[in-house]
Amino acid sequence: xxxxxQTPRHLVMGMTNKKSLKCEQHLGHNAMYWYKQxxxxxxxxxxxxxxxxxxxxxxxxxxxxPECPNSSHLFLHLHxxxxxxxxLYLCASSQDPTSTDTxxxxxxxxxxxx
Amino acid sequence: AQSVSQHNHHVILxxxxxxxxxxxxxxxxTVNLFWYxxxxxxxxxxxxxxxxxxxxxxxxxxxxxxxxKSKFSFNLRKPSVQWSDTAEYFCAVRTEDSNxxxxxxxxxxxxxxx
Numbered sequence: 001x002x003x004x005x006q007t008p009r010h011l012v013m014g015m016t017n018k019k020s021l022k023c024e025q026h027l028g029h030n031a032m033y034w035y036k037q038x039x040x041x042x043x044x045x046x047x048x049x050x051x052x053x054x055x056x057x058x059x060x061x062x063x064x065x066p067e068c069p070n071s072s073h074l075f076l077h078l079h080x081x082x083x084x085x086x087x088l089y090l091c092a093s094s095q096d097p098t099s100t101d102t103x104x105x106x107x108x109x110x111x112x113x114x
Numbered sequence: 115a116q117s118v119s120q121h122n123h124h125v126i127l128x129x130x131x132x133x134x135x136x137x138x139x140x141x142x143x144t145v146n147l148f149w150y151x152x153x154x155x156x157x158x159x160x161x162x163x164x165x166x167x168x169x170x171x172x173x174x175x176x177x178x179x180x181x182x183k184s185k186f187s188f189n190l191r192k193p194s195v196q197w198s199d200t201a202e203y204f205c206a207v208r209t210e211d212s213n214x215x216x217x218x219x220x221x222x223x224x225x226x227x228x
Contacts, residue, residue, distance in 0.1 A: 004157070040123065042218040043204070056213065090158065102148075103216065105158040 003027040004106035006091050012112045013081065021076040021109045023091030029104075031097040032074040034066060037088040037108065049074060050097045081113045116141045118207050120219035127195055128227050135190040135222050137179075137205030146208040147188040148216065149179055153201045161203070164188065175199070197228045 003026045013019050025032060034046040048056035049068040063085075065077040074091055088110050092103040121136040139145065149161040162173025169181040179190045188205060205219040 040220055042118065042220050043206075043216075045215050048215075056215070058215075092158075098213075102160050102163065104160075105150075107157040 004091055004093055004104050006089075006106035006109050008109060009107065010110045010112075012114065013078065014114050015081060015083070017081075018077070018079045020078065021089055021091075021111075023074040023076075023106055025072055025074075025091075025093035025104070025106075027093055027104060029093040029095050030071055031094045032068060032071070033092040033094075033097075033103065034074065034076050035090040035092065037090055043090070046076075048097055055097060078111075081111075083113050086111055086113045116207070116209055116212060116217050118205055118217050118219040120203075120205055120222050122222050123220065124223045124225070126225045126227065129197055130194050133190070133192040133195045133199070133224070135203055135205075135224070137188045137190065137219060138186050139188070139205075139207045139217070140186065141207065141209045141211070143210050147179070147181060148206040148208075149173065149177070149188070149190050150204045150206060151201045152204065152221075158204065161190070195224075195226050197226045200224060200226045 005024050007022045031050045033048050036044045045058050046060045047066045052068045063080050067075040088108040090108045091106040094101040094103045117140050119138045147164040150158045151161045152158045161177050162171050164171045164181045172178045177192050181188050202221045202223045204221045206216040
């Protein structure tokens with residue numbers, strides 16, 4: 001049973017749509033992460049938040065916009081996406097991004113951009 | 115650039131066979147090492163991790179991994195696999211220089227034939 005939930009689990013959107021992915025962690029952690037998982041590729045870290053402040057942004061296109069209103073919730077706002085953005089988007093959390101703590105993952109949102 | 119290499123993208127074994135999945139990383143300093151598993155339709159979860167001490171690490175479900183510093187390797191092993199081990203396995207490394215980031219391998223899909 002994961003302490004990290006993500007909604008929706010599946011999303012199909014057109015290139016002109018605006019949508020948001022939601023992540024919630026119930027573990028009392030201080031750090032949250034967005035990853036992109038594409039087939040046959042390593043996981044790509046997109047954003048890291050620590051205590052609601054963005055601490056890492058790995059050259060992600062501006063059509064992806066994260067938001068962390070509190071330490072339990074993380075959003076990824078999507079706008080004008082491209083078909084190559086289709087992937088599984090994973091949220092994770094850990095106690096502290098700078099420690100050796102394990103990251104706990106949500107089930108992911110399977111995104112398809114038409 | 116730091117990287118993690120998982121040599122086999124697909125492995126097919128029969129039940130009761132022994133398993134070894136390779137993981138090599140490119141970094142000469144101190145590392146934290148992880149194996150995560152993703153069962154079909156489920157979230158990524160930690161199998162085992164190495165931070166320091168005994169280089170032979172035991173994880174859940176009978177898995178173990180051995181850190182061999184001279185070979186920059188952290189191979190995953192299980193003496194006798196079960197059908198329920200069918201999953202994708204990911205090796206990840208955190209280094210002194212990688213800041214908050216886990217550096218991931220591309221994953222190995224393991225299929226166990228009943």
